[in-house]
Amino acid sequence: MAQNTAATGLQRLRNHMAGHGLQVCVISLPIHIGYLCGYFPPANRFASLLVTPSEALLLAPASGAPAPSADLAVLTYEDYSIARTVHLAADSLAAFARALAGLCLAAPRLGWEPSFLPAVYADRLRTVLNPIQSEDVSPLLEALRTVKAPAEVQAIERAVAATDDIFAALERSIHAGCSELDVYSMALATVARAAAGPAVLDGDFVSGPRTEEIGGPPTPRILQPGDLLIVDVYPCLAGYWADTTRTFSIGKPSQQTVDRHGVLEEALAAGRRAIGPGLPTRELYAVVKGVIDRAGFGACFPHHAGHCVGVTPSEDPRLIPGSDAVLEEGMVITLEPGIYLAGWGGMRLEDNFLVTAEGCRSLSHYPLKLVEI
Amino acid sequence: MAQNTAATGLQRLRNHMAGHGLQVCVISLPIHIGYLCGYFPPANRFASLLVTPSEALLLAPASGAPAPSADLAVLTYEDYSIARTVHLAADSLAAFARALAGLCLAAPRLGWEPSFLPAVYADRLRTVLNPIQSEDVSPLLEALRTVKAPAEVQAIERAVAATDDIFAALERSIHAGCSELDVYSMALATVARAAAGPAVLDGDFVSGPRTEEIGGPPTPRILQPGDLLIVDVYPCLAGYWADTTRTFSIGKPSQQTVDRHGVLEEALAAGRRAIGPGLPTRELYAVVKGVIDRAGFGACFPHHAGHCVGVTPSEDPRLIPGSDAVLEEGMVITLEPGIYLAGWGGMRLEDNFLVTAEGCRSLSHYPLKLVEI
Numbered sequence: 001m002a003q004n005t006a007a008t009g010l011q012r013l014r015n016h017m018a019g020h021g022l023q024v025c026v027i028s029l030p031i032h033i034g035y036l037c038g039y040f041p042p043a044n045r046f047a048s049l050l051v052t053p054s055e056a057l058l059l060a061p062a063s064g065a066p067a068p069s070a071d072l073a074v075l076t077y078e079d080y081s082i083a084r085t086v087h088l089a090a091d092s093l094a095a096f097a098r099a100l101a102g103l104c105l106a107a108p109r110l111g112w113e114p115s116f117l118p119a120v121y122a123d124r125l126r127t128v129l130n131p132i133q134s135e136d137v138s139p140l141l142e143a144l145r146t147v148k149a150p151a152e153v154q155a156i157e158r159a160v161a162a163t164d165d166i167f168a169a170l171e172r173s174i175h176a177g178c179s180e181l182d183v184y185s186m187a188l189a190t191v192a193r194a195a196a197g198p199a200v201l202d203g204d205f206v207s208g209p210r211t212e213e214i215g216g217p218p219t220p221r222i223l224q225p226g227d228l229l230i231v232d233v234y235p236c237l238a239g240y241w242a243d244t245t246r247t248f249s250i251g252k253p254s255q256q257t258v259d260r261h262g263v264l265e266e267a268l269a270a271g272r273r274a275i276g277p278g279l280p281t282r283e284l285y286a287v288v289k290g291v292i293d294r295a296g297f298g299a300c301f302p303h304h305a306g307h308c309v310g311v312t313p314s315e316d317p318r319l320i321p322g323s324d325a326v327l328e329e330g331m332v333i334t335l336e337p338g339i340y341l342a343g344w345g346g347m348r349l350e351d352n353f354l355v356t357a358e359g360c361r362s363l364s365h366y367p368l369k370l371v372e373i
Numbered sequence: 374m375a376q377n378t379a380a381t382g383l384q385r386l387r388n389h390m391a392g393h394g395l396q397v398c399v400i401s402l403p404i405h406i407g408y409l410c411g412y413f414p415p416a417n418r419f420a421s422l423l424v425t426p427s428e429a430l431l432l433a434p435a436s437g438a439p440a441p442s443a444d445l446a447v448l449t450y451e452d453y454s455i456a457r458t459v460h461l462a463a464d465s466l467a468a469f470a471r472a473l474a475g476l477c478l479a480a481p482r483l484g485w486e487p488s489f490l491p492a493v494y495a496d497r498l499r500t501v502l503n504p505i506q507s508e509d510v511s512p513l514l515e516a517l518r519t520v521k522a523p524a525e526v527q528a529i530e531r532a533v534a535a536t537d538d539i540f541a542a543l544e545r546s547i548h549a550g551c552s553e554l555d556v557y558s559m560a561l562a563t564v565a566r567a568a569a570g571p572a573v574l575d576g577d578f579v580s581g582p583r584t585e586e587i588g589g590p591p592t593p594r595i596l597q598p599g600d601l602l603i604v605d606v607y608p609c610l611a612g613y614w615a616d617t618t619r620t621f622s623i624g625k626p627s628q629q630t631v632d633r634h635g636v637l638e639e640a641l642a643a644g645r646r647a648i649g650p651g652l653p654t655r656e657l658y659a660v661v662k663g664v665i666d667r668a669g670f671g672a673c674f675p676h677h678a679g680h681c682v683g684v685t686p687s688e689d690p691r692l693i694p695g696s697d698a699v700l701e702e703g704m705v706i707t708l709e710p711g712i713y714l715a716g717w718g719g720m721r722l723e724d725n726f727l728v729t730a731e732g733c734r735s736l737s738h739y740p741l742k743l744v745e746i
Contacts, residue, residue: 028491031417043416044404044685057600082677082693089511114492115462118401122492138462181565188565189558196554199561202571217570235538259574290583312417320455 003147005330010071012144013055013137016111025051026100026125029237031311032141033058033241038064040239040311045079046121048090050099059099061092066261067306075099081176082291089120096121101127111137115302134300145310146317153241153354156309156332157363159242160352162194162235164366167246171371176225176250180205183231184218191235202313204232204245211247214303214338225251228345232336234313241313243334245350248371257347260297260339261370264349267291267337268368271305275335275353275360279327285319289339295352297339309352331355332363378518378703382408383444385517386510387426389484398424398510399473400499401490404612404684405514406431406546412439412686413612418452419465419494423472432472433639434465447571448472462493469494470625473501484510503730518683519690520703525613526727527706529682530736532615533725535567540619544744549623550597553578557591564608575686577605577618583721584620587639587711598624605709607653609684614686616707617737618723619680621744630720633670633712634743637722640664641741644678648708648726650732652700658692661710670712679707682725704728 013025013036027033027049034040037058041047045061051101056072058065061079077095077316109130114122115138125131148156160349166187175184185203191199204215207229215232223229232245247264249257271288288305293296306319309332317325319333327333330356342347349368353360376385386398386409400422407413410431414420418434429445431438434452441447450468452459483504487495488511498504523528539560547556559579564572577588580602588605596602605618622630622635640728644661661678665671679692682705690698692706700706707725713719722741726733 018601082675082691082695084695085689085691085693085697093488114496115466115494116491118489119492119495121488124497125488181562181569184571185558185562185565188561189554192554192558192561192591193593196593198557198575218565220566220569302455316458318455318458320458322455322457324458 003144003328003330005147008149008151010037010051010056011142013051013141014194016144017051017053020135021109022111022135022308023052023105024103024129025111026113026117027051027114027137027141029138029141032113032138033125034239035141035145035311037072038239045088046096048096048099050103051072052103057099057162059092059095077088091227093120093124097124097128099296100125103129105129106131106347107132112135113138135154142316145315146308147328148310148354152310153330153332155240156242156352158194159235159237159240160244160309160363162191162237163242164364165194166190166233166235167231167366167371170231170248171373174223174248174373176223176227178223180207180218180221180223180229183229187231187233194235195237200236203272204230206230208339212340212342212344213346214340214346223250228257228347230348231345232348232350239311241309241311242352242363243309243313243338243350244352244366245348246366246369246371247347247349248373250373253372254326258370261347261349263292263295263297264337264339264347265368268349270355271335271337272360272362273354275327277327277329277335277355277357281317281319281323281327282321283324284327285321285323288319288335292339294336300341301337301340302340303338306336306350308350327355329357345363376517376701376703378520379523379525381522383410383424383429386424386514389513390424390426393508394482395484395508396425396478398478398484399486399490399572400424400514401486402445402511403628405486405511406479407612408518408684410445410512411612412462415644418461419469421469421472421490421494425476430472430475431450431467432468435622466493466497470497470501473498474499474657476502478502480505482589483507486497486511492660515689518688519681520701521683521705525683526705528588528613528727529615530612531567532608532610532613533617533736535564535610536606536615536617536687537737538567539563539606539608540604540739540744543604544746545622547621548595548619549596549600553580553591553596556602567608568610573609573641575605575607579719585713585715585717587719587721589711596623599603601630601720603721605721606745609686612684614682614684614724615736616682616686616723617725618709618721619739619742621720621746622722623746626743626745631743633722635721636668636670637710637712638741641708641722641724643733644708644710645726646730648700648706650700650702650728650730654690654692654696654698654700655694657698657700658694661692661708665710665712668715673712673714674710675713677709678712679709679723681706700728702728702730
């Protein structure tokens with residue numbers, strides 16, 4: 001189904017509800033709550049979003065809950081007190097039951113997320129609403145999420161800009177003698193500046209022989225002259241993720257290394273030219289893989305050629321031979337060709353693209369180069 | 374109930390199972406899985422730990438799953454493939470059903486976590502096991518967690534040592550002109566070095582007028598001469614958290630500031646002398662609060678006087694007037710007196726203590742001082 005790229009997630013969900021006669025949706029997965037109302041619940045706290053055709057009610061812990069607005073009613077439960085010992089499970093369950101009862105719905109058609117709503121809340125949901133029919137809307141929400149609304153594209157672009165900043169900072173500052181942990185800490189500091197607050201960053205920081213392993217967390221390993229260094233960073237700003245990669249050469253790279261990186265540049269460029277609405281993702285994989293194959297490195301590229309990003313750093317559709325998905329306008333995808341040779345090392349190059357009516361637009365602006373430092 | 378401080382969480386759970394005739398426990402809360410087997414599941418992936426009197430079986434996503442051992446069988450489900458689109462919810466549910474069927478239990482007495490196991494898995498649990506009786510073991514696990522086993526104390530001490538390192542690094546490096554974000558980034562880099570890997574750190578980084586607000590995330594605000602700066606850091610190393618605080622003075626503090634910090638030092642020392650098995654936590658609150666009251670700042674101390682730490686940075690029992698809990702040997706608690714005055718600013722001092730048979734042992738070693746920089 002081609003989606004309306006201008007519609008927000010909430011509008012898309014309500015369109016589905018209207019089409020399927022759902023009177024209420026009870027949303028449980030934290031990233032789906034964030035996708036629909038912009039509030040991403042903290043870990044280890046229960047939250048729920050109740051959506052009807054005309055209203056949205058967020059149930060959230062009091063600490064850090066958003067202010068109510070014209071579009072969003074907010075009901076909170078106390079999660080901090082010095083007057084009593086707080087019992088989060090019992091208190092959040094009681095608040096959930098109150099929120100459901102406040103809907104004043106009898107035997108509705110219900111959309112919910114049985115793979116994510118814990119059992120006690122599900123039992124209460126069944127008791128209070130007594131739904132005549134229910135639908136698991138998690139797969140629907142996953143599908144709706146694939147096509148980004150304009151505000152989501154902007155959020156992802158801010159995260160991609162943070163990755164541009166990371167690579168620029170590393171190009172200025174790292175050198176032989178730094179550790180992988182130093183590289184990681186510089187990346188964290190850059191993301192904190194971009195977020196003007198706490199940094200949320202995951203990624204791969206592997207150097208020297210570790211580059212053969214494709215990825216991994218940073219270690220105390222010290223960068224040596226002649227090393228390759230793969231920096232694959234996925235920062236999250238305001239709930240939205242980017243995911244880009246550059247490979248660094250510590251000192252002047254050999255011609256062989258330059259040539260192999262050239263294969264990655266060519267594979268990414270070929271993928272970029274192919275991107276457009278209607279292209280099966282398995283074909284886009286084949287385009288990227290084909291360039292690597294023809295250069296003789298097909299057996300050295302064991303992973304996907306890319307994936308989508310959004311409220312997670314890696315989500316469907318994926319650029320893999322085993323996918324049946326098709327690109328649509330408004331998807332944001334990564335392309336990430338790589339080459340990994342035992343005894344030599346590994347390199348990867350990754351950029352993020354918005355699928356447009358005409359083809360695509362690159363969201364990252366840092367040069368697609370092997371970075372010599 | 375006084376617990377055996379030498380026993381691991383898994384041994385304590387099995388003791389309870391034996392006493393209550395439970396044949397199997399199905400554990401769902403990620404921090405409880407980590408508490409019992411040392412593996413902390415990633416966000417957005419289903420995991421479960423099945424515990425019988427003689428065996429423990431972990432169901433986990435294949436990426437990052439631990440190796441099986443003599444004490445822990447491991448069953449994984451595929452969460453990455455290029456050959457097919459992975460359906461995490463369906464695949465993890467099927468694996469969960471296989472794990473349950475493999476127990477070969479008919480109508481057992483079951484312990485489980487209905488506040489955390491999602492509905493579809495709960496329905497499968499009921500269908501496959503058909504339990505004759507079931508008990509919510511989440512409150513039990515919360516209670517068992519309060520008294521730390523020796524390996525847990527060591528893990529917390531490593532996290533506390535990272536907070537010592539943070540304060541020492543800040544004392545060396547920060548100055549007027551740094552931003553709160555710079556302070557935060559230095560703390561992150563210190564935690565990454567301590568962890569020899571990715572940094573998990575939360576905390577309060579507030580300076581100048583923001584110190585009146587008790588806490589909050591770091592912002593781009595620049596430290597000014599004469600500012601106070603509250604650094605309340607809670608790093609997590611290998612699943613275990615510490616939580617300590619120091620207040621910094623940017624430039625030479627006034628005598629009034631020194632005197633007020635002296636009240637915090639006295640309040641913390643009084644609390645420390647009082648700590649011991651059998652002491653009601655509300656009385657420990659009263660000891661700390663009493664010192665602040667007598668100095669005339671009782672109205673300026675609105676929060677708890679401390680709490681426990683472990684697989685979360687803040688957990689029961691809490692040092693609040695509304696608690697009925699009693700200290701036990703093996704608990705690890707923070708003491709955190711604070712003073713916050715509108716128009717002046719705020720200060721807090723916090724250290725972590727292991728409750729011992731004789732009283733307590735301080736886990737942090739950085740001086741309990743107002744840090745002048």
